[in-house]
Amino acid sequence: xxxxxxxxxxxxxxxxxxxxxxxxxxxxxxxxxxxxxxxxxxxxxxxxxxxxxxxxxxxxxxxxxxxxxx
Numbered sequence: 001x002x003x004x005x006x007x008x009x010x011x012x013x014x015x016x017x018x019x020x021x022x023x024x025x026x027x028x029x030x031x032x033x034x035x036x037x038x039x040x041x042x043x044x045x046x047x048x049x050x051x052x053x054x055x056x057x058x059x060x061x062x063x064x065x066x067x068x069x070x
Contacts, residue, residue, distance in 0.1 A: 005042060014039050 005013070013035055020032030 010039055010042060 017032040017035035017039065020028045020035065023029055023032070
């Protein structure tokens with residue numbers, strides 16, 4: 001299994017995708033669009049993961065302090 005993409009690798013992927021979008025060949029432009037969609041989804045999942053982690057920590061802390069409203 002390959003390790004997780006870091007921000008620099010994701011930026012490089014976007015740069016590569018942008019260069020493919022400028023190509024005259026339809027299949028390469030389509031590949032560039034696909035790579036951009038992939039990069040967008042990776043960023044969306046990172047944000048969702050951070051949000052879920054923050055909610056978990058917040059809920060656990062509230063429960064531990066006895067301030068949990070649920």
